[in-house]
Amino acid sequence: MNVLIHAPSSAALARARNNVVNLLKARPDAQVRLVLNGPAVAAALDGDSHDTDALTWLCPNTMASGGREVREPMSVLPAAAILLLVQWQSEGWLYVRA
Helix, strand or coil: CEEEEEECCHHHHHHHHHHHHHHHHHCCCCEEEEEECCHHHHHHHHCCCCCCHHHEEECHHHHHHHCCCCCCCCEECCCCHHHHHHHHHHCCCEEEEC
16 A cells, blocks of 8 residues: 655644554555645654654755755655645546645
């Protein structure tokens, strides 16, 4: 099972992180990508580290517009979040908006 969990806001980030944890508890074999854009990026970078950080992908457009730098183990997407969300769904990934 391949799942994209999308969080565009700080409130959505908290829900998305819970979703990731709960999904992986139930399906440890799931492939999960937590995709952040908009205000969720700053919330993730400015907040405390979280168990889901290694699964967290940040939108490069949001990073550039905010002049932000990635904090490991988070990663920056190789293209805009919207483009990759659409592409990955066309490849069979399931989409959940937190």
